[in-house]
Each structure stands twice: as structure tokens, then as C-alpha cells.
Amino acid sequence: MNMEGVxxxxxPLLKLFFLVLALLLTVILNHPISFAEKTEVxxxxxxxxxxxxxxxxxxxxxxxxxxxxxxxxxxxxxSELTKELLETSKVKIENPDLILMLNESSINKPxxxxxxxxxxxxxxxxxxxxxxxxxxxxxYQQINTNYYDNRGxxxxxxxxxxxxxQKIVRGGLTAKIPHANDVKKMMLLKAAEKTKFPLSFDTxxxxxxxxxxxxxxxxxxVGYLDAYAPAVNEKGTVTYGEVYLVLKGGKKSIxxxxxxxxxxxxxxxxxxxxxxxxxxxxxxx
Numbered sequence: 001m002n003m004e005g006v007x008x009x010x011x012p013l014l015k016l017f018f019l020v021l022a023l024l025l026t027v028i029l030n031h032p033i034s035f036a037e038k039t040e041v042x043x044x045x046x047x048x049x050x051x052x053x054x055x056x057x058x059x060x061x062x063x064x065x066x067x068x069x070x071x072x073x074x075x076x077x078x079s080e081l082t083k084e085l086l087e088t089s090k091v092k093i094e095n096p097d098l099i100l101m102l103n104e105s106s107i108n109k110p111x112x113x114x115x116x117x118x119x120x121x122x123x124x125x126x127x128x129x130x131x132x133x134x135x136x137x138x139x140y141q142q143i144n145t146n147y148y149d150n151r152g153x154x155x156x157x158x159x160x161x162x163x164x165x166q167k168i169v170r171g172g173l174t175a176k177i178p179h180a181n182d183v184k185k186m187m188l189l190k191a192a193e194k195t196k197f198p199l200s201f202d203t204x205x206x207x208x209x210x211x212x213x214x215x216x217x218x219x220x221x222v223g224y225l226d227a228y229a230p231a232v233n234e235k236g237t238v239t240y241g242e243v244y245l246v247l248k249g250g251k252k253s254i255x256x257x258x259x260x261x262x263x264x265x266x267x268x269x270x271x272x273x274x275x276x277x278x279x280x281x282x283x284x285x
Contacts, residue, residue, distance in 0.1 A: 049134070051134075051194070051195040053197075053273070054138060054275075056138070056276050056277065057138055057273055057274070058273070058276065059272060060209055060272055060273065063210060063211055064204075064205060064206055064209050065206030066204040066205065066206030068203055068204060068272055070198075076096045076099050076100060078099050078102065078103060079102075079103045082102040082103050085253065088252075088254050089253075089255075091127055091128070091239065091256040092239075093125075093128060093254070093256075094186060095128070096185055096186075097125075098122075098125050098182075098243070101122070117246075117247065117249075119244050119247075119255075120244065120245040121243075122243040122245055123243060124179075124258075125179065125182070125240065126178070126183050126186065126240050127240065127243075128186070128238070129186035129236055129237070129264075130236050130237045130238075131187075131191065131194060131235075132235055132237065133234075133235040133236070134194050134195060134233070134234050134235075135232070135233050136197075136230060136231070136233070137232075137233055137267075138230045139230070139275055139277070140169075140230055140231035141228060141229045142226060142227070142229075143169065143229050143274070144161070144162075144163050144165075144205075144226075145225070145226050145227070146159060146160075146162060146164075146224075146225040147222060147225070148217055149222050149284065150220070150222065150223060151219075151222060152220075153220070154219050155219055156216040156218050157216070158216055159214065159217065159223065159225070160211060160212055160213055160214050160225075161211045161213070161225055161227055161274070161276060162210040163206065163207055163208060163209040163210065163227070164207065165207050166204065166205070166206050167204070167205045167229070169202070169203050169204070169231075169269045170201065170202050170269070171200075171201045171202070172184075172266065173187075173265070174264070174266060174267070175264060177262065179240075183238050184201060184266065186238070187266050187268070188268060190234070191234040191266075197232065197270045199232060199268045199269070200271045201268055202269070203229070203269045205229065218280055220282070221280040221282060222280065222281050222282070223279070223280045224278070224279050224280075224285065225276060225278050226276070226279075227274050228275040229269055229270075229273075229274065229275075231270060232268045232269075232270060233265065233266075234265065234266045234267075234268055235265040235266075237261050237263050237264070238264050239259060239260070239261045240260045240261070241257065241259040241260070242256065242257045242258045243255075243256055244256070
């Protein structure tokens, strides 16, 4: 076969080659390939939970005939020495009682500088509490019921809340746990910080407490006004550990051993707030 024959046979192949090449160039020009590294979009952080008090829940702090003591726990500030020690710990320490003990401790610097090594056991402590869920229950405990029978009336009757007997409302941990009081303090601090509510494990509504918000009972109806003490349900994890103070040469540090974690929950009443539920029915309950 001569060269002219070969050339004739290759012409269709050349046309196909140039057609494919043109299509590839078109695709590349219209859709340029980027060789830049793919940047990962950071996950969106969860929006901060907002806690709003419903309109059916009223503040009775001024009207309460029993003056509740404020349960605002002060944020204990560590001393300079305590700050240094806390920074050496590999486990976060937030227990106010442990921080107070470290604040009240004194270490003789000349003794440390002598090159001696000493390990002092400070005990097993709940070190920190991590809050995982905080939710209010506006009808945690019923504390009062006012009612009026208006079945014989021809016009609506107005009445309002009056606390008939003194009521003590208590919260507490949902399970037995070591160093319960320390854990309760840390849970109270975290829940109060999140909700901005006045929280206390014990609160009282005194007899004779009233609120001048009136409710209308229609004629031929029986009206009930139920009052409830609200509370916050707090859930999370508490971390325990054996705490050691280590003195070596001129250095001092906190070492935590035998670390354990435990889930815990608590009910913490909202102080000086009352939740109301009004109903008007044809027959007494």
C-alpha cells in the first residue's frame, strides 16, 4: 500500500482526534480545574441556649412573707500561689472548697529551695463539673390552690393568688454521690450562670404571700388557681481525683491521680418565683 493510501485512511482518524481535542478545550475553558487545597469549613457552634420566663410565672420576692436568704455563691478568686498551682494540674480544678483550701495554705519557700522532694496527699476531691443539659420545669411542685364557686353568681367574679400555708420547696441530687455538698455547689454555679435565674436548693413561700393579678371566673363556673414552685433540672458529669501537692527543688505542682467521672443530675428550685395555672369548670374537682 502506498503512502497516499495510508494518508486517506488516517484522515477520518485525524478529524475525530481534533474533534475530541476541541471538546476537551471547551470543557477546560468553561470549567477551570482548581488545584488549590480544599479548605474545611469549621462546624457551626451551637447557639447559646436562652432561658425565658413564661408570662404565667411571676416574681413574688417583694410579696413573699418569708424572706429567703440570697443563694448567690461568690466566685472564689484563687490567690497568686493557687493560680500557679492550678496551672500545673492536667485536670481542670473548679471546686470552690478545694480552691479555698489552697488559698489558705502557705508554703515556706526556703524549705522548697533546699532541694528536698515532698509529696503531700490532699485527699480525694470532686474537681470539676461539666453541664450537659439544663431545662426548667415550671410546675416542679404544687404549693397552693385557691378556688371560688361562682355557680350561683350572675356576673364574673375576680379573685387572685393568696398562699394559704407556708410551703418549703427542696431540691437535691438525683443520686447518692461522694462529696455531695461540693458537687451541689458546682452544679448550682453552672446552672445559675447558664439560666441567670435565682437558684437555691431550698426555698420557702410564706403563708399570706399574695399577688394582685386577678383572674375572672365566669358565672355558673368554679374557678381554680393552682400555684407551683418552678425548678431547674441540671444534668452533667462530675470528675473526681486524688490530689497531691508535689514540692521538688524550687518547684511546686498539683498532680491528680486515679481520675474518675460520673454522671449526675439535680433539681434546683427557682427562688421567689411562682407558676400559675387558672381553670374554670362547671363542676367542682
